[in-house]
Amino acid sequence: MTSDRPSHPREPQSAPLVRFCDTTLRDGEQTPGVAFTAQEKIAIALALDAAGVHQIEAGIPAMGPGEVEVMRRIVDMVPRAGVVAWCRADRRDIDAAVSSGVPAAHLTIPASDLHLHTKLGKDRAWARARARDCVAAAVDRGLRVSVGFEDASRADDAFVTDLAGELRELGVIRFRWADTVGVANPIDLHARLRALLDAVPGDWEIHAHDDFGLATANTIAAVQAGFTWVSTTVAGLGERAGNAPMEEVAMALRHLLRLPLDLDPAAFRPLARLVADAARRPVPAGKAVVGEAVFDHESGIHVHGVLRAPATYEPFDPAEVGASRRLVLGKHSGRAAVRHAMDRDGIDAPDEDLEPIVGLVRDHATAHKQPLSSEELRTLARRVATQRLTPAGSRPAASRPAGSASSPVRGPGGNWR
Ligand SMILES: CC(=O)SCCNC(=O)CCNC(=O)[C@H](O)C(C)(C)COP(=O)(O)OP(=O)(O)OC[C@H]1O[C@@H](n2cnc3c(N)ncnc32)[C@H](O)[C@@H]1OP(=O)(O)O
Numbered sequence: 374m375t376s377d378r379p380s381h382p383r384e385p386q387s388a389p390l391v392r393f394c395d396t397t398l399r400d401g402e403q404t405p406g407v408a409f410t411a412q413e414k415i416a417i418a419l420a421l422d423a424a425g426v427h428q429i430e431a432g433i434p435a436m437g438p439g440e441v442e443v444m445r446r447i448v449d450m451v452p453r454a455g456v457v458a459w460c461r462a463d464r465r466d467i468d469a470a471v472s473s474g475v476p477a478a479h480l481t482i483p484a485s486d487l488h489l490h491t492k493l494g495k496d497r498a499w500a501r502a503r504a505r506d507c508v509a510a511a512v513d514r515g516l517r518v519s520v521g522f523e524d525a526s527r528a529d530d531a532f533v534t535d536l537a538g539e540l541r542e543l544g545v546i547r548f549r550w551a552d553t554v555g556v557a558n559p560i561d562l563h564a565r566l567r568a569l570l571d572a573v574p575g576d577w578e579i580h581a582h583d584d585f586g587l588a589t590a591n592t593i594a595a596v597q598a599g600f601t602w603v604s605t606t607v608a609g610l611g612e613r614a615g616n617a618p619m620e621e622v623a624m625a626l627r628h629l630l631r632l633p634l635d636l637d638p639a640a641f642r643p644l645a646r647l648v649a650d651a652a653r654r655p656v657p658a659g660k661a662v663v664g665e666a667v668f669d670h671e672s673g674i675h676v677h678g679v680l681r682a683p684a685t686y687e688p689f690d691p692a693e694v695g696a697s698r699r700l701v702l703g704k705h706s707g708r709a710a711v712r713h714a715m716d717r718d719g720i721d722a723p724d725e726d727l728e729p730i731v732g733l734v735r736d737h738a739t740a741h742k743q744p745l746s747s748e749e750l751r752t753l754a755r756r757v758a759t760q761r762l763t764p765a766g767s768r769p770a771a772s773r774p775a776g777s778a779s780s781p782v783r784g785p786g787g788n789w790r
Pocket residue numbers: 400403433435436460461462463481482483493523553612
């Protein structure tokens with residue numbers, strides 16, 4: 374059921390464009406248990422391209438010939454988006470990236486002492502030397518080079534700043550700042566990234582994980598600090614709790630920051646389903662933007678408001694993402710919702726029947742734990758009409774509607790108690 378009274382504000386079109394590097398095919402596929410076939414990777418890459426994603430991080434050539442081959446096919450087949458290969462700071466990974474035919478390589482260097490010392494048994498001097506060597510090698514091979522600072526959120530900002538400054542001189546076109554285990558928070562992050570940008574201006578990309586549910590908030594904070602690229606995945610697929618979801622970030626940029634967006638929001642929901650099928654990970658019904666149920670309204674106060682102006686309980690028009698608003702009947706419905714549904718479904722009932730019907734709707738929804746169908750509503754309305762027409766004295770107790778003693782009684786209609 375869709376109201377034809379959208380009154381959602383639209384955004385101005387003058388601010389700078391934020392670019393999306395989608396890593397569904399790299400970090401998304403790193404989700405434990407997720408493994409895309411070549412066909413699935415190609416289909417997802419084409420769908421990402423059709424959605425308007427600016428760059429697709431298509432995989433990790435160092436994984437071997439199978440990955441190299443599918444990346445080669447993605448490079449050949451994707452018409453618009455750039456394709457980038459994820460590499461360690463390792464010359465062998467750069468060789469593999471070259472063999473995959475990508476025009477761009479993203480080289481990652483661990484930035485925190487935790488990662489350098491404990492994971493790799495190395496130090497900052499090693500990281501500096503290794504990053505410099507690999508950047509120079511990749512630039513020499515004709516690749517467009519971006520560099521990622523893994524675990525930057527737990528690294529010394531002065532180290533990241535110095536290293537970025539040095540690497541920029543070597544021809545790095547963009548840096549990725551990774552909140553690898555999702556420990557950043559938007560306010561602190563904003564201040565840190567502002568200082569970083571002041572010291573090393575140019576393109577920076579935020580890569581946020583969702584371990585504390587802050588990936589989208591941190592991504593938005595980074596853009597507010599001046600980052601020009603965002604690293605996202607479809608529906609937030611990714612390591613552990615996942616990455617910043619592309620669709621959430623996109624809609625937040627448009628509606629909360631009021632920035633222009635050149636992605637196609639109508640592509641988000643089909644894309645989420647494509648990725649969910651390939652990943653064998655269903656999209657949760659309540660997942661922001663792409664969940665099946667996120668444009669449903671049941672609560673009486675909400676439906677009453679939405680029927681007058683959808684913007685009362687919707688931050689944007691569902692049509693913008695190719696979805697439809699649904700007004701459903703359930704335990705929290707009120708009279709406005711029931712009247713609306715009856716009018717829609719051609720069910721006649723006098724106003725005096727509304728409250729008892731609402732009561733029965735509550736009981737039915739509680740018993741069945743799902744919204745009512747049109748037929749079920751019709752049946753309840755008929756039952757109320759029958760009760761109304763049957764003199765109270767001749768009505769057997771057993772014929773009273775199940776559970777109706779728990780139904781609210783407002784004004785007339787108290788004979789249901
Ligand atoms: C935060 C992130 O998401 S980082 C991306 C993580 N993604 C993945 O790991 C998925 C794909 N990975 C793989 O297929 C494999 O791990 C490969 C092909 C990259 C490497 O495989 P292996 O050679 O068997 O190494 P293994 O996985 O056991 O260990 C990782 C190696 O990478 C090295 N390494 C890790 N990160 C980096 C880095 N950023 N730069 C350079 N070397 C690195 C480690 O020191 C270790 O090398 P070592 O074997 O010489 O000690």
